Amino acid sequence: MPLRKSPPIPPFPISSPPVPRYGVKDSLLTDPNSFNDWNFPMHPEQNIYPPNGENYPSAGPQANSTYEYVVVGSGAGGSPLAARLALAGYSVLLIDAGEDHGTDRQLQVPALHPYASEYNPSRWDFFVDHYANETQAIRDTKMAYVTPAGDYYVGTNPPEGSVRKGVLYPRTGALGGSTQHNALVTVKPTRNDWNNIAAITGDKSWEADKMQGYFEKMEACRYLPNSIVGHGFGGWLETRLTPVGLIAEDLKVASLVVAAATAMGKGLLGKLLTTVTGLLEILTLDINNPGRHRDSLEEIYQIPLAMDENYVRSSPRTFLLDVARATNKDGSKKYKLDIALNTLATKVNFDTTGATPKATGIDYLVGKSLYRADPRASATDGGVPGTVYASREVIVSGGAFNTPQLLKLSGVGPKEELESHGIPVIKNLPGVGGNMQDRYECTFLNGTDPCYDQWTHGNGFGGTIKGGYTTNGIAFGFLHHSSQAKKSDDHDLFLGGVPAFFNGYFPGYSVHATQDLSIWTWLTLKAHSRNNAGTVNITSANPRDTPKITFRSLGEGVGGEEDLQAVLEGMKYGIEAFEGLIPLDGAFDRVWPPPEVKSDEQLKQFARDEHWGHHASCTAPIGSDDDPMAVLDGKLRVRGVEGLRVVDASIFPKIPGMYIVAAIYMASEKAADVIIEAAKAS
16 A cells, blocks of 8 residues: 655656546546556666676586486575485486576665566566456556557556556566565465465374474574574575664654554554664564464564575575585585576476376477567577486476476376367376465666665675665564454464555566655555465467466455455555554655545455465465365375476465465475485385
């Protein structure tokens, strides 16, 4: 819910006002400062700076080579797993369709994560539909079209002759996958997220007490206060907090801490909140503590972020490269881990001579920008084809969109869909690509950038204070129960905010969000959503083509009305917090949703039209043996075939926690143990 503090910036060009959609005059949509009727080039000019270190060279694999394990995808699931398998002594090939840009400043600097997701060298632009109903779908003011001139138009009145694309869903085509553009938030899932998988599979190794060990294994906690117990201090993912001094320096943010805490019923008005000491009296709780009541207590927290000691993005990319680059004393390669980049997996191959098909390797294409989610991809086919073999297993870690696509291209998926595209059926698994779930949720890089200079060199206190670039912008958050969750159950709402006009994703959103830094956006994130009606369907047998992605949000899916009620209550909490705000540095005016949108029904319709998400998951879910829609068993093996597993956001039966990446990291660490145990037993 964006709110504006200072006078508006100069207007953007707009066309004729759109038709009101909420039963009242939709003032923001006719406001020249809104993003409606936003035009943005498909290939925007950007500053491309020299990298701050060495990026891994791009090269395809050696054709017809054999590894014990071939891992497809270098994101949150694939990178930790590949590194662990190599550390255990196995030969591993990790392939990714993108290049490495991990030392580019847009990907390194925490505050630049919106720019990272629209960074030309690594951006993958998926366009999705929130609804199957076209009338409802096009009410979204984030809807993008390609104009006859070849640019993007975003809004509700596209120029005549425009072609509808959908709502932008940014991903990253680079080493590290979307861990290179995410907001760095590192929050554990709930105990019930793991215990539910244990109950479905009958496998107690999924229970929360056991999964906790994987969080401690991967984490290198570098913040205080923390609970000590339940944290790891020697892992590969460094976690830190936004320096409290930055919050204290910004009276606007300090005001919001007061507002949030007061709306929680905590009597905080007498505290000296403009000092570090005063803020620390409130922000003392550790959101990743291992306590049994952590998942149900309503509290306000600082948010742990994945940053190293230099406030550079921390991710599994570093872990992966540390293993791949490790050498023996004589300079020889220490571990049998190879990384192939600009390498698009096109199909998993199977030996079908036995009673059960067995994965034997993959086909691929080598070339730059081959996948058509990359805006630089050509309309004509290309790439150098090849094949590599896996003597033990193929592990697909492409993410919630690409994993079901690759499985289907390989003949594993719903029989009718495969046959409609002329793909031979290896295994009829109707659950592949279904069950999709999601949440319902300084010009920095032009010319001289003093914020970047401060982040690079620091100032004061021996250079340790590195300024506003050391945070992702989400300074604090509040975990809350809606009426749809019992107080003894897990929270189902995360309420927090960012100092930018952020209302979802559309082409150029990162530029738009930071043009007026007087805006504060209050975020309402609906966790544990009930709706699982989303689908990922292939559009052709060509592996370069992107799939059709339809979420069927809210009212179109099972439990959508309950989810919508929870979102409404989160929005009303934010409204209450700001209406009761005692400003320390000027008042705020609500600009989105428009102030005229007041009634519950108006706010619900607004939520239907304008919601967004960024945690797509669950499209190749673990399930019980008697579930015909289950794609994986409890050991992450694809059902009905041998030698094939999935390790990424696809695996979850229900979307876990508030933020998904920590859950994927933990699952990846577990997968390594499961696979190594199976290898030793074979």
